[in-house]
Amino acid sequence: KIITLSLKMASLSKRPVDLFLVLSFLIFAVIALVIDFTQAYHGPLDRIKGEVAWPPPVFIEYYKWWCNEVDPLLGKNPLWYQTLAVLSPIIYIPFYLFAIYAFIKEREWIRIPTLMWAYGLILSMVPITLEQLYGEHCSKNIPLFWSAYGAYIVVPLLAMVRVANTPVFRQRLKVE
Numbered sequence: 001k002i003i004t005l006s007l008k009m010a011s012l013s014k015r016p017v018d019l020f021l022v023l024s025f026l027i028f029a030v031i032a033l034v035i036d037f038t039q040a041y042h043g044p045l046d047r048i049k050g051e052v053a054w055p056p057p058v059f060i061e062y063y064k065w066w067c068n069e070v071d072p073l074l075g076k077n078p079l080w081y082q083t084l085a086v087l088s089p090i091i092y093i094p095f096y097l098f099a100i101y102a103f104i105k106e107r108e109w110i111r112i113p114t115l116m117w118a119y120g121l122i123l124s125m126v127p128i129t130l131e132q133l134y135g136e137h138c139s140k141n142i143p144l145f146w147s148a149y150g151a152y153i154v155v156p157l158l159a160m161v162r163v164a165n166t167p168v169f170r171q172r173l174k175v176e
Helices: 015-042 057-069 072-076 077-106 108-134 140-151 151-162
Strands: 003-006 171-175
Touching: 003 151, 015 057, 015 077, 015 171, 057 072, 072 108, 077 108, 108 140, 140 151
Parallel strands: none
Antiparallel strands: 003 171
């Protein structure tokens, strides 16, 4: 009789933290594609005039509302902030796509990129948060600000804890 041993992946539904991270990466990718692209490409809010090719008008209207009601820093979009926004479509979207794949398929190579992404995102949130709370362009609605931006601190911290140990994913042996 021949015994075959193979590695078996656990279903994503049985890994709630990984499922949460995958969904967060998906949401962050969409936000980077729409909001961060708008911030990086179009500049300050007062420069967005008429129809734009991307994003769709409904997102531009939401962006304008958000800037006016919650986030004047985003509306003013100083050069340092616009520069940070350029990182999202160029660096973070590829990371999100690779991370979604790696967390679903349990790929160990995602550990170091996740730590780098998490550190970078948390580090960039320091000046944004300080400006929003105490700076020249303070948020008009701190609870709403935290409801949106808080995820950019909580999710990276969770991801860092999740990948802190090696192996990142437990290997399960399946005996056939």
